[in-house]
Amino acid sequence: MITAQLVSHPLCPYVQRAAIVMAEKGIAFTRSDIDLANKPDWFLRLSPLGKVPLLQIDGQTLFESAPIVEYLEEIAEPKLHPQQPLQRAQHRAWMEFASTLLSDIAVLYRATPEGFDEAWQRVQQRLETLEQALGEGPFFSGNTFHLVDALFASVLRYWEVFDLLVESRLPARLVRLHAWRQALLQRRSVSSAVAPDYPLRLRDFIEALPGSHLGTRLRALHTPLSPAGAAAPR
Ligand SMILES: N[C@@H](CCC(=O)N[C@@H](CS)C(=O)NCC(=O)O)C(=O)O
Structure with a gap:
């Protein structure tokens, strides 16, 4: 064991x-x-x-x-990569795309008001590209949950907070991406990978970033943080 x-x-x-x-x-x-x-x-x-x-x-x-x-x-079993070498290589390439998107997301939540539009354009372009790569779902390559799904689950989770603001909402036109995100977030392995207070913590983290446009906008949505930095219940 x-x-x-x-x-x-x-x-x-x-x-x-x-x-x-x-x-x-x-x-x-x-x-x-x-x-x-x-x-x-x-x-x-x-x-x-x-x-x-x-x-x-x-x-x-x-x-x-x-x-x-x-x-x-x-x-360890079960294997989460496709068996077919070409498809496995394609999945690995998309896993690299997930890492690039994570870097773009970090730029986005740190962006100042002046830099926000450019950062959001970049993230939106990546999301459009991802939408084009998706099939019928529910997962990246059909009915089976693969390693590539595991990597995008932690990317798409950011929208638990980004969706609170109109300027960073997951665009409604990306219908496959929305359905994929739902399927991922409902998966037990995905939901158990963070604590239940993850959205609160993420929100607090972004709100505390100096100069962050999203942080400022999120702070304006609710009561201020307590002096200890813990989020007020909401
Ligand atoms: N390429 C790394 C990235 C890991 C990473 O950036 N971790 C962040 C937290 S999400 C970290 O430890 N940052 C601390 C630091 O850079 O000082 C990986 O895939 O494991």
């Missing part, structure tokens, strides 16, 4: 990749969150890039989410 330890942060989309894949494969794991603003020495010793996730397994430490999920894919 494999047991793994995931070194994590509650909001990190790359951590979610590993958590989703382990849940899909029935790999038992424990999870420990670290404060990325104040990284512990033991973490810095183990993480060459100073980033989460780390996966501690079999007395070894792995870093970087892509090799981590590929490793999990090799050691």
Whole structure:
């Protein structure tokens, strides 16, 4: 029986990749969150890039989410990559697209009012491209949940907060993307990859970003944060 330890942060989309894949494969794991603003020495010793996730397994430490999920894919059933090599390569290419979109999303939520439109255009273009790549659903390649679905689940989860604002809403015309997002978020492995307070935490995180247009707009939607930084109930 494999047991793994995931070194994590509650909001990190790359951590979610590993958590989703382990849940899909029935790999038992424990999870420990670290404060990325104040990284512990033991973490810095183990993480060459100073980033989460780390996966501690079999007395070894792995870093970087892509090799981590590929490793999990090799050691445990059910297989989440397509069997056919060409389709597998195509899925890997879209997994790379998911990482690029995550970087664009980070630019978006940090964008100042002056930079927001350009950042949103970029994200929208990526979403349009993704819409064109989707088939009939419910998942990326039909009825089977693949590794590529696990990676986009943590991308599309951002709209739990972005959808609160008209300027960052998932465009209604992207109907396949909407249906895919629903199917992903309903999946048990996906819902269990974050704590129930994930949307609140994400919202608090964005609201606290200095100069962020989305942060300012989100703050204007509700009562201010408590002095301790905890979100007021809403
Ligand atoms: N390429 C990395 C990205 C991981 C990443 O950016 N993690 C963020 C949190 S979501 C992090 O640890 N940031 C801390 C830092 O950069 O100092 C992966 O796929 O694992």
